[in-house]
Amino acid sequence: MLPFARVTIIGLGLIGSSIARAVREYMPSVRITGHDVSAEVREAARALKLADDVTDTAGAAVTDADLVIMCVPVGAMAAVASEIAADLPGDAIVSDVGSCKASVAAALTAHLPASQVVPAHPVAGTEQSGPEAGFATLFRGRWCIVTPLTENDEVSVERVAEFWRRLGADVEQMAPDHHDLVLAVTSHLPHLIAYTIVGTADDLQQVTQSEVIKFSAGGFRDFTRIAASDPVMWRDVFLSNKDAVLDMLQRFSEDLSQLQRAIRWGDGDALYDRFARTRAIRRSIVDQGQDDAAADFGRKHD
Amino acid sequence: MLPFARVTIIGLGLIGSSIARAVREYMPSVRITGHDVSAEVREAARALKLADDVTDTAGAAVTDADLVIMCVPVGAMAAVASEIAADLPGDAIVSDVGSCKASVAAALTAHLPASQVVPAHPVAGTEQSGPEAGFATLFRGRWCIVTPLTENDEVSVERVAEFWRRLGADVEQMAPDHHDLVLAVTSHLPHLIAYTIVGTADDLQQVTQSEVIKFSAGGFRDFTRIAASDPVMWRDVFLSNKDAVLDMLQRFSEDLSQLQRAIRWGDGDALYDRFARTRAIRRSIVDQGQDDAAADFGRKHD
Numbered sequence: 001m002l003p004f005a006r007v008t009i010i011g012l013g014l015i016g017s018s019i020a021r022a023v024r025e026y027m028p029s030v031r032i033t034g035h036d037v038s039a040e041v042r043e044a045a046r047a048l049k050l051a052d053d054v055t056d057t058a059g060a061a062v063t064d065a066d067l068v069i070m071c072v073p074v075g076a077m078a079a080v081a082s083e084i085a086a087d088l089p090g091d092a093i094v095s096d097v098g099s100c101k102a103s104v105a106a107a108l109t110a111h112l113p114a115s116q117v118v119p120a121h122p123v124a125g126t127e128q129s130g131p132e133a134g135f136a137t138l139f140r141g142r143w144c145i146v147t148p149l150t151e152n153d154e155v156s157v158e159r160v161a162e163f164w165r166r167l168g169a170d171v172e173q174m175a176p177d178h179h180d181l182v183l184a185v186t187s188h189l190p191h192l193i194a195y196t197i198v199g200t201a202d203d204l205q206q207v208t209q210s211e212v213i214k215f216s217a218g219g220f221r222d223f224t225r226i227a228a229s230d231p232v233m234w235r236d237v238f239l240s241n242k243d244a245v246l247d248m249l250q251r252f253s254e255d256l257s258q259l260q261r262a263i264r265w266g267d268g269d270a271l272y273d274r275f276a277r278t279r280a281i282r283r284s285i286v287d288q289g290q291d292d293a294a295a296d297f298g299r300k301h302d
Numbered sequence: 303m304l305p306f307a308r309v310t311i312i313g314l315g316l317i318g319s320s321i322a323r324a325v326r327e328y329m330p331s332v333r334i335t336g337h338d339v340s341a342e343v344r345e346a347a348r349a350l351k352l353a354d355d356v357t358d359t360a361g362a363a364v365t366d367a368d369l370v371i372m373c374v375p376v377g378a379m380a381a382v383a384s385e386i387a388a389d390l391p392g393d394a395i396v397s398d399v400g401s402c403k404a405s406v407a408a409a410l411t412a413h414l415p416a417s418q419v420v421p422a423h424p425v426a427g428t429e430q431s432g433p434e435a436g437f438a439t440l441f442r443g444r445w446c447i448v449t450p451l452t453e454n455d456e457v458s459v460e461r462v463a464e465f466w467r468r469l470g471a472d473v474e475q476m477a478p479d480h481h482d483l484v485l486a487v488t489s490h491l492p493h494l495i496a497y498t499i500v501g502t503a504d505d506l507q508q509v510t511q512s513e514v515i516k517f518s519a520g521g522f523r524d525f526t527r528i529a530a531s532d533p534v535m536w537r538d539v540f541l542s543n544k545d546a547v548l549d550m551l552q553r554f555s556e557d558l559s560q561l562q563r564a565i566r567w568g569d570g571d572a573l574y575d576r577f578a579r580t581r582a583i584r585r586s587i588v589d590q591g592q593d594d595a596a597a598d599f600g601r602k603h604d
Contacts, residue, residue, distance in 0.1 A: 075570075099520075123520045126597035127584070137603040142519055172516070182513045185503050187520025193495055194521070196561055198580040200554045201487050211484045213586045214474070217444055218401075218425045218489025219496070219528050221593045226521050228584035231577035238565045238573055249562055252502045253555070259498055260551055263540045268377075271540055275533035278500040282429070282530035284515045291523045295428035297599040301439040 002027055003159040003166070004093075008065035010058055010080055012036040012045045013230070014125060015097050016071030017134030020050040022167040025136040035061035036131075037072075044131045059087040067163065070096035070108070075236035078107035085111045095120050095160050099183060099233075101147040101176035103240035114151035118160045121145045121179065122169055123187070127228040140168030141289055147176040184244035189252060191226050191234055192245065198227040304329055305461040305468070306395075310367035312360055312382055314338040314347045315532070316427060317399050318373030319436030322352040324469040327438040337363035338433075339374075346433045361389040369465065372398035372410070377538035380409035387413045397422050397462050401485060401535075403449040403478035405542035416453035420462045423447045423481065424471055425489070429530040442470030443591055449478040486546035491554060493528050493536055494547065500529040 007023055009016045012034050023030050034051035035058050036042050045054050055061040062068050062084045072080055077098060088094065095118050098104040108117045124142035126133065144164040148157045161171040174182070201212045201220065212220065238245055262270040285291045292298040309325055311318045314336050325332050336353035337360050338344050347356050357363040364370050364386045374382055379400060390396065397420050400406040410419045426444035428435065446466035450459045463473040476484070503514045503522065514522065540547055564572040587593045594600040 123517045125520075128597045133597065135603065140603060143516055145517070182509050182517055183520055185506060185509055186514055186517040186522040189502075190499060190521035190525055192561060193499060193558070194524075195577050195580055196558045197492060197495060197554055198583055199576055200491075200550070200557045202579060202583060203557075204487060204553070207484050207487055209583070209586075212488055213583065213590055213592065214445055215425045215447070215484055215488040216587050216592050218427075218485055219492035220488040221587050222496075222524055222528055223492055224580070224584040224587055224593070225599060226524055227577075227580040229577075231574050231581075234577050235570050235573040239568055239570055242565055242568070245565060246562065248502070249558075249565075251506070252499055253558070255502045255505075256495070256498045256551075256555070259494060260548065263544055263547060263551075266541055266544070268537050268541055271537040272533050274501055275497050275529075275531075275536050277504060278497055278526070278529040279533075281500055281504060281511070281515065282526040284511075285518050285523050285526055288515055290515060290518050291526070292601050295430045295435065297527060297601055299594050299599055301437065301442060 002030060003162040004030065004067040006031045006033070006064055006066050008033040008035070008061045008068045009051065009071055010035050010061060010068065010084070011071035012041050012050060012131045013071065014129050014133045015122070016069070017045065017048070017050050017131040018136065018138040019069060019071065019167070021134055021136040022139060026166050026168070033061050033065065041131055048131060050131060058083040062092065063087050063089070065089065065092050068092055068094045070094065070098070073233045073236040074098040074100050074104050074107075074240045077104050078110060081108045081111035088112065088116070092116060093118055093156050093160060097122055099187065099237045100241040101179045105147070105149055105176050109149070114149050115153070115156075117149060118152055118156050119147045119149070119176065120160055120164065121147070121183070122164065123183075124169075125229075127225050129230045137168065139164070142169055144169040144171050145174050145179050146171055147174055147179050180241050180244045184241060184248045188237055188241055188245050189248045191229060192238065192249065193252070194223040194227040195234070197223050304332060305464040306332065306369040308333045308335070308366055308368050310335040310337070310363045310370045311353065311373055312337050312363060312370065312386070313373035314343050314352060314433045315373065316431050316435045317424070318371070319347070319350070319352050319433040320438065320440040321371060321373065321399075321469070323436055323438040324441060328468050328470070335363050335367065343433055350433060352433060360385040364394065365389050365391070367391065367394050370394055370396045372396065372400070375535045375538040376400040376402050376406055376409075376542045379406050380412055383410045383413035390414065390418070394418060395420055395458050395462060399424055401489065401539045402543040403481045407449070407451060407478050411451070416451050417455070417458075419451060420454050420458050421449050421451070421478065422462055422466065423449070423485070424466065426471075427531075429527050431532045439470065441466070444471055446471040446473050447481055448473055448475050449481050450475065482543050482546045486543060486550045490539055490543055490547050491550045493531060494540065494551065495554070496525040496529040497536070499525050
């Protein structure tokens with residue numbers, strides 16, 4: 001039996017449009033309703049036939065939903081929750097895909113009954129944005145973290161978990177605060193650092209931008225991918241998960257200072273010890289199917 | 303006409319073995335001699351038929367070469383140069399593939415006539431190491447930077463450039479010091495930061511290593527690839543290009559502090575402005591063929 005029969009997706013960017021495509025592919029009998037705040041995105045969504053119905057307001061999108069998934073930047077969650085509050089059926093579940101869970105839980109429950117709010121975060125994405133960028137297999141083999149509230153009943157949580165399993169994800173449950181700490185290190189800090197180094201390179205005067213681009217295959221290009229991610233989404237993540245990000249950033253800066261000192265003093269042993277430890281993590285990530293086993297991410301060389 | 307007829311490759315790891323395979327593929331009439339300091343690697347090279355002859359000493363490898371390419375960690379260049387000095391034919395060119403050029407030029411010319419030394423650096427590689435990891439197309443569409451010495455004649459420089467063009471690379475000339483500055487930002491700093499963040503994540507106690515691995519698709523896994531690179535090679539790079547790396551690291555740290563402050567004070571506009579600038583660089587890298595146009599580096603999603 002399908003966990004939900006009528007799914008509403010609010011926000012039809014990369015993630016929302018990927019959910020729509022995946023629902024179509026893996027649960028074809030589910031009725032999909034979509035909404036996006038942008039008229040241009042709504043028009044694209046209609047042209048792409050992402051949903052059975054694309055509504056012009058968020059309220060109209062939820063009136064007969066049994067699952068509503070909020071796929072908007074985390075800073076927009078409260079406003080959207082407020083917009084749908086009056087039209088949300090009393091037995092519908094509201095979930096989301098936000099990268100921070102404590103702040104999103106607070107934003108949604110400020111306007112909606114906590115028993116109906118089951119936050120979740122599929123750890124998947126690409127550097128691209130918009131309704132054209134989504135694809136049905138985005139969540140396959142990726143983890144989706146469900147962070148239930150104390151007000152949730154078990155059945156609601158299980159229905160959301162089953163929804164994600166149907167889209168091909170593995171599901172893990174976690175407390176919202178712990179989620180925010182884990183993602184601070186596996187996602188938020190890497191994005192902050194990537195944005196920083198790409199900006200640093202862009203600002204140099206001794207090295208031209210043309211040189212940075214030409215010789216980026218030395219390593220730099222790897223950072224430009226995640227630094228090409230959606231700026232609004234990431235602004236909101238850093239504002240919403242401030243404490244955990246600042247904590248991780250502090251640890252990173254201390255570790256970087258230690259390596260800086262080793263370079264300054266020519267301490268080759270300290271550098272070697274640090275560099276020799278990190279291959280094992282890469283190997284585990286590949287072994288557990290969380291990255292491509294092929295060299296160079298499987299990039300084509302031809 | 304081929305630029306060289308008898309090529310000797312010293313060091314048969316990822317880069318050396320890729321050169322051997324590429325020479326075999328694109329200049330099949332060239333005679334290839336190989337040597338590696340490791341008996342195990344020499345044996346693997348013989349089994350893989352990477353060269354027409356694999357010698358047990360570096361000196362024996364160069365006796366009838368017209369091009370010798372040093373593919374050893376930059377910290378080993380001086381020792382190898384000293385080993386081959388007595389056996390090097392007076393008309394042979396010695397080149398290399400080191401990631402730092404000023405220090406390598408000094409190391410090689412300490413033992414060999416500067417007129418015969420034409421340093422070069424193909425900006426290409428993967429995170430893998432060893433003679434099995436190489437492949438013939440590694441240099442295709444990548445840049446090779448030749449950094450001539452004042453003692454070089456034009457013909458020698460052009461022969462080395464033509465050698466790399468035959469392997470599929472585009473060739474650019476640069477002064478050694480400028481090369482070291484450019485690569486500090488496009489390669490050395492990214493590697494240092496990747497090694498650091500992977501180490502930081504490994505040291506956390508509130509977040510388990512298993513969680514870091516499971517949820518690495520949020521961005522972290524991108525960093526683990528270059529942090530899986532050869533630790534000896536990279537130790538030597540940071541010791542050899544100290545000043546340029548420390549300069550870039552200082553700029554990066556200042557930029558990171560600025561973003562840290564914006565997060566602490568909740569300055570969303572400053573974050574947005576920074577994050578909105580970086581997509582353009584990614585686009586240029588893709589447009590210029592220096593990375594895959596497909597989302598997510600073209601990683602498979604199935």
